[in-house]
Amino acid sequence: MSERTYVLEPRDLLFLRDARPMAASDAGRGANWPRPDQLWNAVINTFHRAWPERQPWEGAAHTKREGEKKDSSDRFGALKSIGPFPVELATGEVYYPCPLDLNMELVPCTGTNLPAPLTHAFRAKTLGKANLPAWLSASDYNRYLAGEVFTPAEQNLYDTERNIGVQIDPNTRATVKSQLYQAEYLRLRSGFALAFTASCDLRPKGGTGTVDAFEKLGSDTDLVLGGQQGVARFRTGKSEIFNFKSEISKSASSLLRWTLLAPALYNAGWRPDWVAPDGTVMLPRVGAERRDDEPREEWRRRVAMQPKFKARLVAARIGTAQAFSGWDLQTGPKPTQLAVSAGACYVFACADDAERVALTQALNPPNRRSALFGEKGFGLGICSTRKSEISNLKS
Numbered sequence: 072m073s074e075r076t077y078v079l080e081p082r083d084l085l086f087l088r089d090a091r092p093m094a095a096s097d098a099g100r101g102a103n104w105p106r107p108d109q110l111w112n113a114v115i116n117t118f119h120r121a122w123p124e125r126q127p128w129e130g131a132a133h134t135k136r137e138g139e140k141k142d143s144s145d146r147f148g149a150l151k152s153i154g155p156f157p158v159e160l161a162t163g164e165v166y167y168p169c170p171l172d173l174n175m176e177l178v179p180c181t182g183t184n185l186p187a188p189l190t191h192a193f194r195a196k197t198l199g200k201a202n203l204p205a206w207l208s209a210s211d212y213n214r215y216l217a218g219e220v221f222t223p224a225e226q227n228l229y230d231t232e233r234n235i236g237v238q239i240d241p242n243t244r245a246t247v248k249s250q251l252y253q254a255e256y257l258r259l260r261s262g263f264a265l266a267f268t269a270s271c272d273l274r275p276k277g278g279t280g281t282v283d284a285f286e287k288l289g290s291d292t293d294l295v296l297g298g299q300q301g302v303a304r305f306r307t308g309k310s311e312i313f314n315f316k317s318e319i320s321k322s323a324s325s326l327l328r329w330t331l332l333a334p335a336l337y338n339a340g341w342r343p344d345w346v347a348p349d350g351t352v353m354l355p356r357v358g359a360e361r362r363d364d365e366p367r368e369e370w371r372r373r374v375a376m377q378p379k380f381k382a383r384l385v386a387a388r389i390g391t392a393q394a395f396s397g398w399d400l401q402t403g404p405k406p407t408q409l410a411v412s413a414g415a416c417y418v419f420a421c422a423d424d425a426e427r428v429a430l431t432q433a434l435n436p437p438n439r440r441s442a443l444f445g446e447k448g449f450g451l452g453i454c455s456t457r458k459s460e461i462s463n464l465k466s
Contacts, residue, residue, distance in 0.1 A: 074270040074437070075285065078308035079155065079294060081265070084232060084256035087297040089395050102231040102255040104157075104205075105296060106395060107333050107448030110267055111152045113296045117305070118147045118271070121288055128282045130275030147271055147284060153333070153437065153448045154267025154312065157206060157228045161262055165312060166206040166226060168413035170330045171388045173203055174220050177326075177418065186341075188350030191386040191418070196220060209314055216315060216455040229259045265303070267448075268312050313436055315453055327382070327419045327427050328455050329434050334393050334410035335450040336443040341389045341411055344442045350383035352419065354433045354440075382430055386418040410449070427456070 086101035087109060129146060157166040175193040185192065195201060206226045207215065214221055238250035259265075271284035294305040337343050345354045356377050365373075393412040397405040421427040431454040434440060441450025 074151075074268050076266060076268050076308040076312055077285075077290075078158065078160075078306055079265040079267070079296065079303040080306075081259055081296070081301065081303045082293075083301045083303075084234075084258050085297045085301040085303075086254065086256055086299040089393075100255055101298065102257045104229075104257070105155055105265065106393075107152065107154065107451075108395075108397070108444055109297060110155050110265075111150065111444075111447035112397075113294050114152060114269060114271075115147050115150055117292070117294050118150075118284060118288065121292075126287075128275060128287070129273055147273070149273055150269065150271040150284070151446045151448075152267055152269040153439075153451055155265035156267070156312065156332075157226075157259075158264055158266035158308070159262060160264055163309060163311075165209050165266055165314070166228060167209070167212050167332055169203050169205060169207050169223065170215055170416055171203075171390050171414045172328075172330075172416045173207075173215055173223070174201065175388070177386055187348065188346075188384055189386055193386065193388050213315060216453070218455075227260060228263050229257055232256045232258050266308055266312060313453075325421050325423075325427070326385075326456070327421055327430055328416055329419070329452045330416040330455070331411065331413050331450075331452045332436075333413050333439075333448050333451040335415075335441040335452075336408060336410050338442050340409075341387065341392075342384075343417070343440060345440060346384050346417075350385065352380040352382045352384070352430065354380060354430070356380075356429050356433060380426060380430060381422040382419045382426055384417060385420045387416070389415040408443075430454070 085105070087103045087105050088101050089103055125146065158164065159166075172193050174196050176196050177191045178194045179190065180192045183192070204223050204225050206228060207223055208226065211221070211223050233253055233255050236252050236254060238247040238252065239245070240247050269285065272281040273284060274281050290306045292305050294303050295301065296303050335343070339346075342348075345352065347353055355374055390412050392409040394407055394409055396407045399405055419430065421430060434452060434454050436451060436453065439445035439448065439450040440452065443449065
């Protein structure tokens with residue numbers, strides 16, 4: 072997979088909506104940080120604008136079977152992306168969503184209304200309300216992974232601007248009298264940009280090898296991100312998106328913490344689909360992926376014979392759900408989704424060191440553990456060893 076790092080430098084204000092309506096005196100809240108799906112949609116739309124017609128190197132068109140989506144062109148379906156994250160251009164330092172359990176400790180809970188299967192909760196290590204920043208620098212994030220207690224610095228990466236607009240009649244393209252609205256926009260500060268990783272390796276039908284769509288596109292081109300046609304300069308970047316230092320195998324703790332770097336969507340709400348109602352982890356171990364030359368039945372037998380995880384979920388801190396929707400040019404409005412927000416964390420009690428390492432391999436990047444939109448970067452998280460702050464924890 073030819074996954075590379077890319078940088079987006081906005082040339083306009085960015086308008087990035089969530090699921091809240093623009094009505095009455097409520098400002099259009101478009102000053103949100105770009106979601107992973109908004110970035111993915113911007114990239115694939117750039118591909119379609121660059122090549123309106125199917126190219127010979129894409130291979131033959133996919134023949135749709137009964138029940139498959141009819142309004143999709145099935146072009147560039149191999150696109151996968153991670154991000155975007157803020158990056159400081161001068162230093163190359165990347166910033167990540169602030170973890171919700173920063174400077175907190177685990178405590179056992181009995182006789183509470185914690186949802187099953189949780190048995191422990193988080194408690195601040197110092198009294199008083201903590202005003203956490205939205206982002207942590209890579210250096211501070213490594214301190215968090217190491218279990219240090221520190222005061223993060225407030226990061227001023229972008230500003231919110233509120234402007235007044237006039238409604239446009241879609242038929243006459245003229246302004247509508249007395250129909251004003253206000254909207255918020257995102258403006259990155261000087262010296263900051265958006266960094267992400269992506270790949271799109273197409274395998275032509277009947278051919279050999281793969282074709283990298285990003286190589287065909289080239290760098291130093293424009294990309295439209297968000298609403299109102301916000302333009303950003305797209306180019307190859309030099310920063311490493313993931314430069315974490317987390318020593319999993321050298322810890323004596325049986326607890327493993329998984330912190331989300333991006334939102335995640337689960338059918339069970341806050342609980343991941345791969346966690347059973349009793350808290351047991353149901354993930355396949357790394358190496359269980361099906362090989363290209365492996366028959367499906369043999370692959371299923373091989374996966375079934377793998378040892379199962381004994382780890383179980385004991386604590387979670389998820390914050391407020393992130394509501395978002397969208398608009399499809401062919402089908403109209405998209406349904407509203409409720410995602411577990413970036414920064415949420417889950418703590419698992421593992422049976423032994425070997426299982427903790429195996430679970431880390433199954434959860435760490437580039438794996439995405441989301442029921443939906445995994446190819447768009449949802450469900451991305453990083454593991455770290457949670458220092459044992461509780462006693463008599465049964466595995």
